[in-house]
Amino acid sequence: MKQKILSNEEIAPGIFRMVVNMWKEAQKACPGQFVHIRCSSSNDPLLRRPLSIHELIPETVGVLYRVVGKGTDLLSKKKRGDVLDIIGPLGCGFRTKPAVEPVVIVAGGMGVAPLLFLAQSLMNVDRHMRAKQALPQNRLASLPLQRRDVRVLIGAKTREFILCEEEFTKLGCSVDIATDDGSYGQEGYVSSLFEESIRKKKAGQVFACGPNAMLREIAAMSARRAVECHVSLESRMGCGVGVCLGCVIKTKGKDGISGYRRVCRDGPVFDAQTVLWDEFISRL
Amino acid sequence: MRESVDLTTNLAGIRMRNPVMAASGTFGYGEEYASLIDVKKIGAIVLKSVTLKPRDGNVPPRLVETPAGLLNAIGIHNIGVEALKAEKLPGLRDAGTPVIVNIWGENVNEFVKVIEALEDVEGIAGIEVNLSCPNVGGTLFAQDAAAAEGLLENVRKKCALPLIAKLSPQVTDITLIAKACEDGGADAISLINSFPAMAIDVETKRPLLGNVTGGLSGPAIKPIAVKMVWEVSKAVKIPVVGMGGIMSASDAIEFMLAGAKAVAVGTANFVNPRTAEEIVNGIGNYLAKNGFSSVSQIVGVLDAR
Ligand SMILES: Cc1cc2nc3c(=O)[nH]c(=O)nc-3n(C[C@H](O)[C@H](O)[C@H](O)COP(=O)(O)OP(=O)(O)OC[C@H]3O[C@@H](n4cnc5c(N)ncnc54)[C@H](O)[C@@H]3O)c2cc1C
Ligand SMILES: Cc1cc2nc3c(=O)[nH]c(=O)nc-3n(C[C@H](O)[C@H](O)[C@H](O)COP(=O)(O)O)c2cc1C
Ligand code: FES
Numbered sequence: 118m119k120q121k122i123l124s125n126e127e128i129a130p131g132i133f134r135m136v137v138n139m140w141k142e143a144q145k146a147c148p149g150q151f152v153h154i155r156c157s158s159s160n161d162p163l164l165r166r167p168l169s170i171h172e173l174i175p176e177t178v179g180v181l182y183r184v185v186g187k188g189t190d191l192l193s194k195k196k197r198g199d200v201l202d203i204i205g206p207l208g209c210g211f212r213t214k215p216a217v218e219p220v221v222i223v224a225g226g227m228g229v230a231p232l233l234f235l236a237q238s239l240m241n242v243d244r245h246m247r248a249k250q251a252l253p254q255n256r257l258a259s260l261p262l263q264r265r266d267v268r269v270l271i272g273a274k275t276r277e278f279i280l281c282e283e284e285f286t287k288l289g290c291s292v293d294i295a296t297d298d299g300s301y302g303q304e305g306y307v308s309s310l311f312e313e314s315i316r317k318k319k320a321g322q323v324f325a326c327g328p329n330a331m332l333r334e335i336a337a338m339s340a341r342r343a344v345e346c347h348v349s350l351e352s353r354m355g356c357g358v359g360v361c362l363g364c365v366i367k368t369k370g371k372d373g374i375s376g377y378r379r380v381c382r383d384g385p386v387f388d389a390q391t392v393l394w395d396e397f398i399s400r401l
Numbered sequence: 402m403r404e405s406v407d408l409t410t411n412l413a414g415i416r417m418r419n420p421v422m423a424a425s426g427t428f429g430y431g432e433e434y435a436s437l438i439d440v441k442k443i444g445a446i447v448l449k450s451v452t453l454k455p456r457d458g459n460v461p462p463r464l465v466e467t468p469a470g471l472l473n474a475i476g477i478h479n480i481g482v483e484a485l486k487a488e489k490l491p492g493l494r495d496a497g498t499p500v501i502v503n504i505w506g507e508n509v510n511e512f513v514k515v516i517e518a519l520e521d522v523e524g525i526a527g528i529e530v531n532l533s534c535p536n537v538g539g540t541l542f543a544q545d546a547a548a549a550e551g552l553l554e555n556v557r558k559k560c561a562l563p564l565i566a567k568l569s570p571q572v573t574d575i576t577l578i579a580k581a582c583e584d585g586g587a588d589a590i591s592l593i594n595s596f597p598a599m600a601i602d603v604e605t606k607r608p609l610l611g612n613v614t615g616g617l618s619g620p621a622i623k624p625i626a627v628k629m630v631w632e633v634s635k636a637v638k639i640p641v642v643g644m645g646g647i648m649s650a651s652d653a654i655e656f657m658l659a660g661a662k663a664v665a666v667g668t669a670n671f672v673n674p675r676t677a678e679e680i681v682n683g684i685g686n687y688l689a690k691n692g693f694s695s696v697s698q699i700v701g702v703l704d705a706r
Pocket of ligand 3: 353354355356357358359360361362363364365379380381382
């Protein structure tokens with residue numbers, strides 16, 4: 118559980134990409150799973166912080182995070198060679214199906230974090246990574262990629278917060294961009310891009326991560342067109358492994374009966390139509 | 402030298418390999434942590450409070466972190482005693498460590514029904530009676546000596562297993578409640594449960610917990626817990642299980658010097674699932690270094706002149 122940091126770089130204002138050597142555990146990781154990181158060896162902050170697995174690179178795992186408080190601030194100060202206490206991979210990830218197309222991926226802001234790993238997996242790249250076939254320098258150029266119709270829609274406040282465009286493109290995904298201020302791509306929300314996209318062509322599966330208001334909209338739009346939609350959700354976590362029942366959200370089950378489910382263990386990825394959105398959002 | 406140190410602890414008839422237990426509500430049913438740690442290395446595990454019927458628990462958010470502390474308002478979200486018997490206890494028989502079932506009810510009658518449902522169930526080493534959950538309604542037995550004694554008497558009648566009474570720190574005189582539990586028939590006292598507390602979001606001007614208030618645990622409450630363990634262990638003849646903010650072997654030893662025969666690790670499991678295991682090793686090293694041959698030799702030896 119003690120893992121060595123290989124790099125930790127600021128890739129946009131306040132946003133860091135950290136690569137950690139934790140291959141033994143991460144080899145079996147699924148897109149949508151997260152790692153639980155102890156940011157300080159003292160009692161402040163006390164609890165671990167959950168971060169999604171952002172990418173699989175041979176022998177290593179990458180996370181992408183924004184500095185929002187004490188824990189992430191401490192993380193951002195870590196250097197190559199420092200050792201971190203990490204548990205994971207944890208949770209249930211995105212449930213992808215082999216032949217449904219197109220796959221539409223919707224990322225809002227930091228929501229891009231788990232979705233790059235998802236795209237890697239859809240394109241089969243993670244299989245090569247796990248087999249350690251890729252060269253770190255030209256990670257993707259030499260790989261025989263899966264040809265799948267994967268459409269990635271990325272939204273952020275401004276141009277500088279549009280992350281991973283190049284990575285998705287290299288994987289062979291089509292990428293469309295929206296910014297709130299129009300500084301890059303279409304002006305407006307990524308949900309408008311999504312509406313256009315599914316109007317033109319019905320999606321096979323939709324995967325989304327981002328602010329809750331955005332997720333609720335994507336969920337509603339998907340429901341109107343009867344498209345399967347999975348979202349990755351956040352909640353404040355204690356244990357991260359399912360014992361404390363601190364991270365629950367209310368969902369409705371197949372039988373229509375609602376109940377609490379654990380974001381850390383039953384999620385963080387949920388079928389969007391099972392989430393009771395009003396309750397979820399009002400409770401944050 | 403280490404080999405000669407005896408960590409075995411007999412807690413009111415519960416025979417444990419060592420005095421370090423996992424606290425209720427912080428270790429699930431043992432299974433979730435099984436892939437991360439060796440449960441056999443822990444003295445005993447105390448399961449999440451179980452009630453007669455399944456309970457949904459409180460509205461989220463249920464957790465807030467505070468300086469060196471964790472504020473929780475789970476609300477005894479649990480699967481109910483029947484599901485516990487059918488789905489969890491059978492698997493726990495092979496856990497390789499004593500399993501203590503923690504019970505809760507809204508009133509005496511409910512407690513009695515839960516204990517009746519557990520009668521003759523295999524694989525239970527002891528019962529912990531939660532008199533002190535800060536996050537649910539019902540009678541707060543831990544704040545009323547007569548009610549506490551009455552509850553223990555009623556549960557005692559139906560229970561042949563070692564019985565532990567778990568107390569709340571939010572009382573005027575903890576020794577009165579502890580003595581009442583002893584008189585009611587408890588075989589041991591455990592303390593403390595989390596301390597009633599709250600936290601507010603100054604931007605939204607709303608409480609940070611869905612339940613408004615919750616219970617504070619973690620290092621922030623440790624000094625309070627140590628004092629209460631010290632007071633209670635002097636006041637009663639039955640053994641005391643100390644808990645509240647234990648993160649390390651030295652924390653655990655503090656509780657033992659103050660009079661705890663055993664200790665329980667709660668919030669620290671979330672921070673480092675190996676905490677209990679590391680504490681077991683740390684206590685062993687401490688005993689060896691200080692020339693003790695058995696862990697019982699440090700219980701209550703605090704020199705408070
Ligand atoms: C399954 C999961 C995956 C996540 N993946 C990523 C990721 O890949 N990249 C990333 O940047 N962030 C991710 N997050 C959010 C990240 O965990 C929080 O930003 C982080 O815990 C904040 O810690 P802090 O100490 O810096 O901030 P704090 O000082 O704890 O809090 C600062 C602010 O962030 C909020 N916050 C704290 N913890 C969480 C949380 N767990 N979820 C949501 N809000 C929180 C607080 O309410 C507060 O407003 C994820 C969260 C979850 C639950
Ligand atoms: C998330 C959480 C859930 C808990 N649930 C229970 C419970 O169901 N029953 C109980 O008796 N105590 C419960 N407790 C209290 C702990 O068992 C323990 O008494 C308390 O947290 C103090 O110890 P600590 O500081 O080591 O956590 C819970 C504590 C936490 C943090
Ligand atoms: S964080 Fe403890 S159950 Fe999810």
